[in-house]
Amino acid sequence: MNAIMSIRGLSHVYSPKTPFECSAINNIDLDIYPGETLGIIGHTGSGKSTLISHLNGLIKPSSGEILYDGENIFKSKEFTHSIRFKVGLVLQYPEYQLFEETVYKDIAYGPSNMGLSDDEIEQRVYESAEFAGIDKSLLLSSPFELSGGQKRRVAIAGIIAMRPKVLILDEPTAGLDPVGREDLLYHIKKYRDATGAAVIIVTHSMEDIARHADKLLVMNGGEIMLYGTPDEVFSHSEELLNAGLDLPQITHIIKALKARGISLPDSVYTVSQAVDAILSTGGVDHD
Amino acid sequence: MIKDVSLGQYFPGNSVIHRLDPRIKIILTMTFIVVLFICRGFIPYAIMTVFLFSVIFATKINIRLIFKSLKPILILLIFTAVLNIFYTKSGTVLFSIGTIDITTGGVLTAVFMTVRIVLLVAGTFVMLTYTTSPIMLTDGLESLLSPLKKIKFPVHELSMMMSIALRFIPTLIEETEKIMSAQKSRGASFETGSLIQRAKALVPVLVPLFINAFRRAEDLALAMECRCYRGGENRVRMRVFKLSSLDISALCISIIIFTSVIIISYTSSFGVVI
Ligand SMILES: Nc1ncnc2c1ncn2[C@@H]1O[C@H](COP(=O)(O)OP(=O)(O)OP(=O)(O)O)[C@@H](O)[C@H]1O
Ligand SMILES: [Mg+2]
Numbered sequence: 001m002n003a004i005m006s007i008r009g010l011s012h013v014y015s016p017k018t019p020f021e022c023s024a025i026n027n028i029d030l031d032i033y034p035g036e037t038l039g040i041i042g043h044t045g046s047g048k049s050t051l052i053s054h055l056n057g058l059i060k061p062s063s064g065e066i067l068y069d070g071e072n073i074f075k076s077k078e079f080t081h082s083i084r085f086k087v088g089l090v091l092q093y094p095e096y097q098l099f100e101e102t103v104y105k106d107i108a109y110g111p112s113n114m115g116l117s118d119d120e121i122e123q124r125v126y127e128s129a130e131f132a133g134i135d136k137s138l139l140l141s142s143p144f145e146l147s148g149g150q151k152r153r154v155a156i157a158g159i160i161a162m163r164p165k166v167l168i169l170d171e172p173t174a175g176l177d178p179v180g181r182e183d184l185l186y187h188i189k190k191y192r193d194a195t196g197a198a199v200i201i202v203t204h205s206m207e208d209i210a211r212h213a214d215k216l217l218v219m220n221g222g223e224i225m226l227y228g229t230p231d232e233v234f235s236h237s238e239e240l241l242n243a244g245l246d247l248p249q250i251t252h253i254i255k256a257l258k259a260r261g262i263s264l265p266d267s268v269y270t271v272s273q274a275v276d277a278i279l280s281t282g283g284v285d286h287d
Numbered sequence: 288m289i290k291d292v293s294l295g296q297y298f299p300g301n302s303v304i305h306r307l308d309p310r311i312k313i314i315l316t317m318t319f320i321v322v323l324f325i326c327r328g329f330i331p332y333a334i335m336t337v338f339l340f341s342v343i344f345a346t347k348i349n350i351r352l353i354f355k356s357l358k359p360i361l362i363l364l365i366f367t368a369v370l371n372i373f374y375t376k377s378g379t380v381l382f383s384i385g386t387i388d389i390t391t392g393g394v395l396t397a398v399f400m401t402v403r404i405v406l407l408v409a410g411t412f413v414m415l416t417y418t419t420s421p422i423m424l425t426d427g428l429e430s431l432l433s434p435l436k437k438i439k440f441p442v443h444e445l446s447m448m449m450s451i452a453l454r455f456i457p458t459l460i461e462e463t464e465k466i467m468s469a470q471k472s473r474g475a476s477f478e479t480g481s482l483i484q485r486a487k488a489l490v491p492v493l494v495p496l497f498i499n500a501f502r503r504a505e506d507l508a509l510a511m512e513c514r515c516y517r518g519g520e521n522r523v524r525m526r527v528f529k530l531s532s533l534d535i536s537a538l539c540i541s542i543i544i545f546t547s548v549i550i551i552s553y554t555s556s557f558g559v560v561i
Contacts, residue, residue, distance in 0.1 A: 018352065019298055058468050081476060089472045096462075097469035099494035109491065113474030144498070158473055 003031035010064035039213030088164030094155030132157035210269035309427030421453035443519025
């Protein structure tokens with residue numbers, strides 16, 4: 001499979017040549033594949049947001065390049081602008097960007113910037129509201145009357161309405177309750193499966209990422225520390241813990257069980273895997 | 288982007304100048320400006336320039352940054368210099384362009400005026416805004432203005448408003464950038480199109496910005512009320528200003544320098560009088 005986006009030798013320095021100079025990311029190489037969910041984890045300040053803000057051209061790299069379908073996204077101003085519709089970026093706390101009188105109009109803002117016809121816009125608003133899990137009855141209410149979680153869905157729908165080929169979400173589940181988180185991630189997955197888009201999710205929740213990501217990228221100090229499937233990444237548990245990150249809770253439990261002499265497989269990162277693993281040991285001997 | 292505007296920005300540090308009492312810095316900066324306006328002649332200006340450069344050196348702030356911050360006043364400088372060259376007629380004529388004579392007096396005035404403005408702006412930046420945090424600055428101002436409380440002037444309220452305003456400038460700038468990024472991600476463009484189109488493109492930025500600002504103001508008011516804030520009455524300060532030996536020596540040295548500058552200026556045996 002060909003990568004839809006490629007990052008080559010990407011580095012970014014904030015406020016160069018001032019006392020505030022800060023090297024946020026350093027020499028990043030990464031490929032992003034269609035239909036795949038990439039989870040990005042790393043502790044606060046490790047450069048996750050900086051990395052993804054490059055992908056739709058919001059910030060320019062200090063060095064290195066970003067290719068979309070083999071073309072440098074900064075090759076011309078018009079091209080960078082058109083990339084924003086193909087690479088949809090939902091920033092952290094997107095609920096603070098809503099501005100229209102109604103939810104409908106707010107979701108329609110992106111598509112209307114694309115210059116689509118009214119019919120097409122309408123279709124996309126309904127479609128993306130469904131993908132984001134927004135009830136149709138809310139479309140005509142003011143976005144400022146909604147709850148925080150509903151606002152977040154509206155903001156996400158505003159990006160999905162552009163039908164991006166790459167959908168990037170910066171901590172989409174921060175501040176949501178467990179049911180809300182799961183539901184949101186489920187809807188995002190549905191969008192991915194329906195359109196074959198690549199999805200990138202930045203998160204602090206190991207549980208979310210263990211369940212939903214196909215690939216994991218661990219950032220540490222502006223560099224890629226680990227990259228691979230969840231199995232590969234979580235097998236480096238020592239390194240993760242040293243980088244100030246955690247393992248999924250269930251993995252801790254399995255580890256503790258193993259420490260007590262119960263034979264269980266190493267790679268258990270979700271509750272359902274754990275259930276299977278425990279059942280397949282054929283019961284625990286009591287003495 | 289917007290953040291790169293270093294005008295009036297604070298550069299944290301721990302230099303001698305950073306550690307000076309803000310009240311002393313305010314008084315010295317004001318005196319510095321007054322002296323700049325009444326001094327004349329080569330030597331006084333030279334002394335003032337050396338004085339400022341020593342202060343800059345003491346702050347440990349990169350001198351290039353200070354020159355960069357002067358860029359916005361470049362036009363003003365050129366304008367002043369040109370006006371003075373053409374309109375001052377004194378001393379001997381150097382050469383003439385058409386009917387206009389360029390005189391030594393004109394050139395000298397132009398040079399002095401330019402130096403004066405540069406020293407004034409750079410001085411205020413270096414001695415006040417670059418090296419004093421906004422909170423210290425307003426606290427210092429409040430303390431200096433406190434005698435006015437006797438005539439019922441709301442000194443505390445004023446300085447509280449000022450510190451809140453100053454406190455929220457960076458927050459608002461940051462927030463503007465975030466919202467602009469968010470709307471750009473939805474295909475907004477702020478740099479293309481006609482003037483009207485550009486103004487319209489700002490609506491999606493301004494609406495959330497104002498809503499968030501009001502929300503913040505409300506939260507802050509609530510938080511202050513929860514902690515029983517009710518103005519300056521009976522309020523004690525966490526930071527009590529006390530003059531240290533450093534402040535006293537800075538004050539003495541500066542007074543000596545400023546006095547000598549004025550004496551030299553008006554005894555006119557040195558340098559050129561203009
Ligand atoms: N606009 C900016 N100007 C200057 N420095 C910045 C800016 N944005 C981020 N940084 C710095 O860059 C580094 C990486 O920040 P970034 O926001 O990418 O981290 P993050 O991994 O997204 O953290 P979090 O998990 O808290 O969101 C940090 O050290 C931060 O201080
Ligand atoms: Mg972040």
